[in-house]
Amino acid sequence: MIRRCIQINLQPGWGGGEIYTVFFTRALLAQGVPTTLYVLRDNTRWTSELPPGVDIVPVAGAAEMLTSLQACEAPWVVCQTPLDLPALEVLRHPRRLLSCIAHMPLYGRDPRRIAGHDYVIAVSAHVIASLQAAGISQVHPEPLLGIADLAPRPAGDAASGVVRRSRYDWDMRKGRDRLLSWLAPLAASFARAEAYRKKPGITLGIVSRLTPIKQFPLLFSLLAPVLARHPDVHLEIFGAGGYASVRDLDAALRPCRRQVRFWGQQPDVAAVYRQIDYLLTGLPEKEALGLNVIEAQACGTPVLAVDASPFTETVCAGVSGLFFEDPRHDGGASFDALITRLERQAFRIDPEAARDHLARFSAEAFAQRVGRLCTAVNNKGVPG
Known part of the structure; x- marks a missing residue:
């Protein structure tokens, strides 16, 4: 012992x-x-x-x-x-x-x-x-x-639900970030508080810290033009990141900017998962596991992911999520076909079929x- x-x-x-x-x-x-x-x-x-x-x-x-x-x-x-x-x-x-x-x-x-x-x-x-x-x-x-640990995280305004918060996770070791961390709340105080409302159409959600290991800027440099061809598909981003990470992601999303909203990090992620149609992951090779992938499935939200490990470990194909080819290999053609398929017929998790898979987590x-x-x-x- x-x-x-x-x-x-x-x-x-x-x-x-x-x-x-x-x-x-x-x-x-x-x-x-x-x-x-x-x-x-x-x-x-x-x-x-x-x-x-x-x-x-x-x-x-x-x-x-x-x-x-x-x-x-x-x-x-x-x-x-x-x-x-x-x-x-x-x-x-x-x-x-x-x-x-x-x-x-x-x-x-x-x-x-x-x-x-x-x-x-x-x-x-x-x-x-x-x-x-x-x-x-x-x-x-x-x-x-x-x-899947879905208990709400401590936050001063957790009771206010899913509302717009800062998209930035300031690195206080950097002078630029320290200055912006002082100015951003001042600017936000003049803005009207906005609660999340799901838009008609398909909602893809990113529920993640916006860190380099997710490779979101590279992913959307390939997928943003695809999303722009599907104007009824919306991308809602729930997470915060460093200044450079957010800047690069924002730039990559320019082709589909009108379909994108940033909401910042949320204390109650279960409430987020239940108000999106699909969780969209980042690129795979720098990812270790993806707690957000496990959490989404536990909430009944299907996952859309690149067909590669570690996502093939945590998502059951055709049961708890759907895979698409790495867009670095096909320029986003597989993702485009998947979105077209979902526009014709939604995919939902069957709790009974997914029971054994979800029990692993x-x-x-x-x-x-x-x-x-x-x-x-x-x-x-x-x-x-």
């Missing part, structure tokens, strides 16, 4: 990796494994998100975390972001298993940081394949697929996967 798991998540913001940390922690507790979580002192959101019984250790940064961990017994350490090699050497001990969760595929990334860990846990078979291709063999064989299934992970860790001789 594992006496305790020490987790490390020193991310300053809140995204998919932090949500994953929360339900990984819940699953550990369900297996009877208590956990201690090291977090940044400035990220105060953890106290409202984590279940009771979690020992939260706020630190100023990595140096304080390393000093603290050196001084305590920590047989199983799980890094939610791979530690750098010097930090790993500080923590390495014959009776300690240093593991990390690979939240991203190794697409164009240096494998040395992940390879320095004793045991690597991946969130999808797509990520496992990328690790193995890089020669990393100490990988847990079962992907630790995520779950339940909290119960995730807890079972974490249980098998704990057994594998025990078999590696982690002190109990």
Whole structure:
């Protein structure tokens, strides 16, 4: 029996990796494994998100975390972001298993940081394949697929429903972003608050942080001209991103600008999924899993995705979603044909047919996967 798991998540913001940390922690507790979580002192959101019984250790940064961990017994350490090699050497001990969760595929990334860990846990078979291709063999064989966590996120105006919010997620380390973060709320205060209303026709939704790994600007440089040929198809974007990401996406969408609206990040994503017809994903190869894909299907919203991993892991073709050819290969012809098909006849998820597929992403299934992970860790001789 594992006496305790020490987790490390020193991310300053809140995204998919932090949500994953929360339900990984819940699953550990369900297996009877208590956990201690090291977090940044400035990220105060953890106290409202984590279940009771979690020992939260706020630190100023990595140096304080390393000093603290050196001084305590920590047989199983799980890094939610791979530690750098010097930090790993500080923590390495014959009776300690240093593991990390690979939240991203190794697409164009240096494998040395992940390879320095004793045991690597991946969130999808797509990520496992990328690790193995890089020669990393100490990988847990079962992907630790995520779950659909649809509880509303804390927000000061969460009760106001789906309303227009800022499309920008400001990086306060940059002078330009700091200045714009002050000016944007001032400009918004003069604008009329707008609640979301679904338009007649087909609604495609993006429900995602607008980050480079999604490759939305590249995707819509190919798909925006296709959408422009279907004026009754609307693209609603629920998410925020850095200034450059939003700028590049906005530029790529110029051919279909009249069909596009930005709504910013929403605290209640379940309400969003239920007011769109289809979730549209980004491009696949830099994506690890896609929690939004899992969430949408759990809400009964079909997914439209490129026919490639990891989406082929998380979407059941013809049951919970539909695939189209990568537009970099065919210029968007397959996507065009798919939209034409949906204009003629809508596609809906059959709950009965999708039941077994969706059960893979339940909290119960995730807890079972974490249980098998704990057994594998025990078999590696982690002190109990």
